[in-house]
Amino acid sequence: MADLGVTALLLGLALSMYSVVGSIVGEKKGIAELIVSARRAMYMTLLSAVVASAALINAFVQNDFSIKYVADHSNTLMDRAYVWVAFYAGNEGSLLYILLVLTIISAIAIWFAPRRLARSMPWTIAILAVIQLFYFGVLSFAASPFELLDTVPADGRGINPLLTHPGMFSHPPLLMGGLISITIPFAFASGALIAGNYGDDWIDVARVSAIISWGVLGTGMLLGAWWAYTILGWGGYWAWDPIENVALMPWLVLTAFIHSIMVQKRRGMFRMWNVALLNIAFVLAQLGMFINRGGPVVSVHSFAASTLGIIFMLFMILSLVFAFGLFLWRMPRLKSDRAMESFLSRESAFLVNNFLFLAVMAITLWGVLFPLFSDLARDVSVSVGAPYFDRANGPVLLGIVVMMGVGPLLPWRKASARSLKQWFVWPVLAGVVTVGVLLAVGVQRPIAIIAFGVVAFVATAISEEWWRGTAARHRSGDNWALAWWRLVNGNRPRHGGYVVHLSILMLGLGIIGTNFYQQRTDGAIELGESLVIDNYRIEYVDSGDSSRADRIAQWAEITVYRIDKDDYAVEIDAARAEGASGFTLADSTARLNDKYLGQIEPWHGFYPDFNMASVRSGIRSTVVEDIYVIPRDFLADGRISLAVSINPLAWWLWASGPFFIIGTMIALWPQASIERRRSREPVQLEPLAELEPESNGGKA
Amino acid sequence: MASRIPFVLVGTRALPGKATSFWIAKFLIVLLIATTACIREEDITLEQRAHQLAAQLMCPVCDAQTIDGSSAQISQDMRLKVRELLDRGDTNAEIKDYFVLRYGPEILAAPEGVGFNLLAWIVPVFIVIGGVGIALLAIKNMRKAGMRARDTQIQADDEGDLSDYLEQVDRDLGGSTEIIPTPVAASKKLTDSGNEANS
Numbered sequence: 001m002a003d004l005g006v007t008a009l010l011l012g013l014a015l016s017m018y019s020v021v022g023s024i025v026g027e028k029k030g031i032a033e034l035i036v037s038a039r040r041a042m043y044m045t046l047l048s049a050v051v052a053s054a055a056l057i058n059a060f061v062q063n064d065f066s067i068k069y070v071a072d073h074s075n076t077l078m079d080r081a082y083v084w085v086a087f088y089a090g091n092e093g094s095l096l097y098i099l100l101v102l103t104i105i106s107a108i109a110i111w112f113a114p115r116r117l118a119r120s121m122p123w124t125i126a127i128l129a130v131i132q133l134f135y136f137g138v139l140s141f142a143a144s145p146f147e148l149l150d151t152v153p154a155d156g157r158g159i160n161p162l163l164t165h166p167g168m169f170s171h172p173p174l175l176m177g178g179l180i181s182i183t184i185p186f187a188f189a190s191g192a193l194i195a196g197n198y199g200d201d202w203i204d205v206a207r208v209s210a211i212i213s214w215g216v217l218g219t220g221m222l223l224g225a226w227w228a229y230t231i232l233g234w235g236g237y238w239a240w241d242p243i244e245n246v247a248l249m250p251w252l253v254l255t256a257f258i259h260s261i262m263v264q265k266r267r268g269m270f271r272m273w274n275v276a277l278l279n280i281a282f283v284l285a286q287l288g289m290f291i292n293r294g295g296p297v298v299s300v301h302s303f304a305a306s307t308l309g310i311i312f313m314l315f316m317i318l319s320l321v322f323a324f325g326l327f328l329w330r331m332p333r334l335k336s337d338r339a340m341e342s343f344l345s346r347e348s349a350f351l352v353n354n355f356l357f358l359a360v361m362a363i364t365l366w367g368v369l370f371p372l373f374s375d376l377a378r379d380v381s382v383s384v385g386a387p388y389f390d391r392a393n394g395p396v397l398l399g400i401v402v403m404m405g406v407g408p409l410l411p412w413r414k415a416s417a418r419s420l421k422q423w424f425v426w427p428v429l430a431g432v433v434t435v436g437v438l439l440a441v442g443v444q445r446p447i448a449i450i451a452f453g454v455v456a457f458v459a460t461a462i463s464e465e466w467w468r469g470t471a472a473r474h475r476s477g478d479n480w481a482l483a484w485w486r487l488v489n490g491n492r493p494r495h496g497g498y499v500v501h502l503s504i505l506m507l508g509l510g511i512i513g514t515n516f517y518q519q520r521t522d523g524a525i526e527l528g529e530s531l532v533i534d535n536y537r538i539e540y541v542d543s544g545d546s547s548r549a550d551r552i553a554q555w556a557e558i559t560v561y562r563i564d565k566d567d568y569a570v571e572i573d574a575a576r577a578e579g580a581s582g583f584t585l586a587d588s589t590a591r592l593n594d595k596y597l598g599q600i601e602p603w604h605g606f607y608p609d610f611n612m613a614s615v616r617s618g619i620r621s622t623v624v625e626d627i628y629v630i631p632r633d634f635l636a637d638g639r640i641s642l643a644v645s646i647n648p649l650a651w652w653l654w655a656s657g658p659f660f661i662i663g664t665m666i667a668l669w670p671q672a673s674i675e676r677r678r679s680r681e682p683v684q685l686e687p688l689a690e691l692e693p694e695s696n697g698g699k700a
Numbered sequence: 701m702a703s704r705i706p707f708v709l710v711g712t713r714a715l716p717g718k719a720t721s722f723w724i725a726k727f728l729i730v731l732l733i734a735t736t737a738c739i740r741e742e743d744i745t746l747e748q749r750a751h752q753l754a755a756q757l758m759c760p761v762c763d764a765q766t767i768d769g770s771s772a773q774i775s776q777d778m779r780l781k782v783r784e785l786l787d788r789g790d791t792n793a794e795i796k797d798y799f800v801l802r803y804g805p806e807i808l809a810a811p812e813g814v815g816f817n818l819l820a821w822i823v824p825v826f827i828v829i830g831g832v833g834i835a836l837l838a839i840k841n842m843r844k845a846g847m848r849a850r851d852t853q854i855q856a857d858d859e860g861d862l863s864d865y866l867e868q869v870d871r872d873l874g875g876s877t878e879i880i881p882t883p884v885a886a887s888k889k890l891t892d893s894g895n896e897a898n899s
Contacts (some may be wrong), residue, residue, distance in 0.1 A: 059857055087798055117792075234765075234769035234770070235768075236769060238767070239764070298880075323866050339842050340843045343836075343843075348839045351835050351838060351839060352832065352835045355827075355831040355834065355835040356831065356832070358825075359828045359831040359832075360830060361832070363827055366823050366827070367820070368813070370819075370820050374816065378816060381804065382805050382820075383758045383806045383808060383811075384762065384809075385766065385768070386755070386809060388810035388811070390808070392821070392824040393824075396828055422770075519748070520751045521747055522747075542801030564830040578748070579747060579787065580745060580747045581748055582864070613771055615771070633771070698877050
């Protein structure tokens with residue numbers, strides 16, 4: 001198996017090298033056969049990567065512990081379903097996985113590339129092949145997953161226990177796949193630039209592939225946050241950890257890109273800017289790869305210290321120099337067709353939105369790099385963590401949400417006073433009323449109240465547009481549902497975008513609720529005792545053992561009640577006097593107004609081989625708030641040490657996910673009317689969204 | 701940008717019909733019900749303060765985790781210490797100093813805004829001001845260029861307008877082919893809500 005894998009990788013290396021040279025020489029010397037053959041070599045690199053991956057997966061299935069990677073990341077106890085997870089659980093395997101994704105999406109992109117890009121395709125292929133070449137090289141010579149052990153162990157070390165969760169089937173592959181897939185729009189744009197194809201031919205493919213990348217990356221991050229919240233038992237979902245940040249940064253830049261590409265598509269403006277955005281996103285993705293592979297900053301996610309750091313750093317620098325060298329070389333040719341007409345136009349709103357996204361990206365980058373900078377400049381170590389990013393990025397993110405309401409209400413070109421007052425009355429009113437009502441009913445924390453006002457403003461702006469469009473169609477005879485569907489269908493990129501905007505608002509609600517209004521208490525209770533926090537009482541009713549050969553594990557059964565605080569007035573006052581947020585009740589007899597809500601079963605495991613604890617929180621989730629119970633420890637005296645929190649609006653964080661995905665799909669769905677219009681033009685063109693099959697593959 | 705919107709111009713004539721208000725009212729009610737979850741007594745207990753502080757202190761033996769989120773023994777000990785210092789009546793700043801003295805400045809999850817570390821906090825401000833400034837300047841320049849170009853290119857621009865308009869009509873008709881609005885109605889719709897069908 002190992003020999004087969006190594007051979008496949010070397011073959012892939014040779015083929016991608018051939019593709020690079022063939023494309024460039026073929027294009028320069030005008031040898032059509034060579035170009036075609038270089039293109040076909042790209043399908044063969046796909047085959048090589050598939051064979052190498054299959055060899056590794058097969059080694060896992062066969063428990064072939066003579067291969068170091070297999071021995072390090074699985075054992076005979078491992079559930080066979082986790083073979084797929086074990087495949088990318090470590091450094092070498094994850095690189096092979098990334099290469100596999102890259103070869104698949106390259107082949108799809110090349111296969112479906114529209115014919116009008118024929119002139120720039122050799123260059124696009126050469127760029128894709130160089131990147132494949134890099135990964136084939138690294139896997140062949142620096143980080144081979146097929147390295148053999150001198151003595152074959154009887155059993156492997158086992159898979160990292162934190163990875164044995166269904167969420168791990170999708171979160172890491174989506175994130176890694178999302179990061180590498182930024183290569184595709186970058187290759188299309190750069191290919192067009194090298195070929196001197198300055199028009200807007202490439203923007204449809206770049207837009208579609210960038211949205212796919214963006215959607216996959218966004219879904220991956222959301223799944224990661226969800227996984228952290230439900231499994232990691234640390235009570236949070238986003239820690240601004242360096243690895244999280246390096247996935248977020250390219251996503252932010254892609255977000256800017258998929259907005260501003262619409263301006264280029266509609267108005268022929270921002271050509272330079274769009275190319276620059278793709279370049280930045282691509283270089284940031286390389287930065288992500290670098291930091292992930294033994295980069296210089298600490299993270300909970302890093303692969304165990306690997307020596308690959310320097311190789312990936314060099315590749316990142318190479319990407320940077322290439323992307324911006326090319327950009328500067330071609331910049332004078334990337335002129336806008338039309339000029340900006342007004343500050344109050346959608347074009348300018350898009351531009352401001354773009355700069356805000358880039359500002360969040362730059363602040364995040366600064367935060368990630370500052371500890372390094374401090375180390376180098378004055379030899380003092382500092383940490384830059386969540387409190388920093390919350391404060392530095394929070395206001396800008398709120399600004400972006402404001403723009404999300406303002407931008408779509410402004411017309412292209414120039415807004416008239418009349419259209420402004422017509423469109424802004426209700427949203428502004430909704431925002432102001434929300435702030436007023438929240439103040440009136442006594443909600444605390446001014447910043448959060450403003451944020452709620454902004455959410456109301458944007459949500460009303462979107463509803464208003466949908467309402468007006470739907471009503472207009474309803475008047476012309478459609479029923480309401482059909483009218484709304486036709487409205488959305490009439491301009492899918494726009495209305496799909498609104499669905500995504502709604503999902504961002506839901507995310508916003510969750511972020512505001514959990515960040516500003518979380519309540520927490522810690523306590524250790526015996527069987528039969530209760531812990532009370534705010535208007536919840538949780539009673540420890542049962543526990544049991546679920547240890548296995550590789551872990552020591554216990555579960556607890558806890559009953560959740562909603563209480564009337566008046567029933568517990570004495571205890572609440574006593575607790576407050578002590579400065580505690582909650583208190584323990586030895587006598588768990590239900591009081592008058594206690595209402596049974598349900599059972600939860602938190603779980604705590606320890607894996608001696610990894611010296612690692614794994615925790616499943618007990619969560620009872622509603623639209624309003626979650627009661628969230630982390631079992632910190634099962635103590636020797638029979639008590640259980642709990643961290644209990646109330647997380648307001650946390651449900652909305654996860655509810656946003658389906659909207660995000662559906663909205664992205666709507667925006668991506670090929671637009672029939674454009675196809676028809678295009679087909680009337682003299683040159684026969686391919687359908688708009690050639691990359692569609694890829695979107696299905698990525699989402700399924 | 702937002703400050704340039706002339707709110708004074710808002711008049712009752714612009715108000716949409718009753719149905720819209722119903723729609724919006726319904727949404728607002730849902731939003732308000734959801735956000736009332738956030739009503740809590742304001743006075744922060746010492747325990748809440750302990751959690752807030754724990755979220756600002758790094759776990760010395762973990763990778764990039766605060767003591768609030770980590771289950772390492774040292775984190776538990778540090779959390780207890782925080783609570784002990786709070787019970788003694790220390791301020792948040794005093795407690796942070798206590799830990800900085802023992803573990804060095806990297807124990808803080810965010811650098812304090814003094815001395816060299818002020819850079820960490822000031823650069824973001826410049827990034828935002830610079831970014832928005834560049835954006836506004838770019839719009840201004842593009843607008844100037846546009847005004848110069850307009851005199852010479854009225855003809856071309858008009859054609860551009862017409863194609864936009866035809867696209868618009870195309871799309872309006874695309875939705876429901878049975879109902880063909882008169883050109884007057886279509887153009888009125890375009891000017892009334894220029895952004896409705898654009899993307």
